[in-house]
Amino acid sequence: MSFQNIKVIAFDADDTLWVNETFFRKAEEEFCELLEQFLPKEEANKLLFDVEMKNLPLYGYGIKPFTLSLIEAAITISNGEMNIGLVEKLIEKGKQMLQEPIELIDGIDKTLNELSKKYRLVMATKGDLLDQERKLMKSGLEKYFHHIEIVSDKTEMHYRKLVKHLDITEKEFLMVGNSLKSDVLPVLNIGAHAFHIPFHTTWAHEMVHEEVNHPNFRSFTKASELLQVL
Known part of the structure; x- marks a missing residue:
C-alpha cells in the first residue's frame, strides 16, 4: 500500500493523544x-x-x-x-x-514531532469545546497542529467538510484514532485513509464488532509504528 499521496494527517484526541x-x-x-x-x-x-x-x-x-x-x-x-x-x-x-492531569499516550509526542516535518497535522475530535481546548493546551502538543477541529460528532458529512476546508482530496487525507466507529469507518466510506490504534479501554457506544478489510486501512499497536510506513 502506498501513502505517497497523503498530505494531511488528522489525529483523534481522547485515547489517541492522551488518556481519557x-x-x-x-x-x-x-x-x-x-x-x-x-x-x-x-x-x-x-x-x-x-x-x-x-x-x-x-x-x-x-x-x-x-x-x-x-x-x-x-x-x-x-x-x-x-x-x-x-x-x-x-x-x-x-x-x-x-481537572485530571493530562497523561500522553506513549510515544505520541515523538511521533507527532517527526510527522509534522513531512505532513500537515490536524487534531480532529468530538466533545466539549472548552474541555478539549483545555486538554490540548495542557498537553503541550498544540505546536504540532496546523488546524484544530472540534465537532459534535464524527460522521461522513463532518469528514467531507473537513477535507474540503483543508483544500485537499479525500485520497490525500489520513485519519488516525482509537475508535473504529468514529475514526475509521466513516473515513473509509468517503474514500480517505484510516489508521487504527486501539486503546485498552473502549466505551460501549464506540465498539464495533466487525473486521475491517479495506485497502486504505491499517491497524497498529502503538503510535510510534506509524513512522515505519509514513
Missing part, C-alpha cells in the same frame, strides 16, 4: 458503588448507559453531559429518594474529571 476513557470507567465504578443500596452494580451501570444514550442527541459528548447523566440516573435508580449529599458528590466527581 479510564477516567470515565473509574467514575462509573464509583457511581455504582454509591447507588448500590438501591440497585446492584451491574444493573446500575446498564441503567446509566441507557440514560447516556438517551441524552446523547441532546447533550452531546464530554464530561459535563456525563455528569448530568450521572445525576439523572441516580434520581431514577433511587426513585428520587437520594439525599442532596449524593448529588453534591456526583457534581464534584464531574469537576474532578475536568
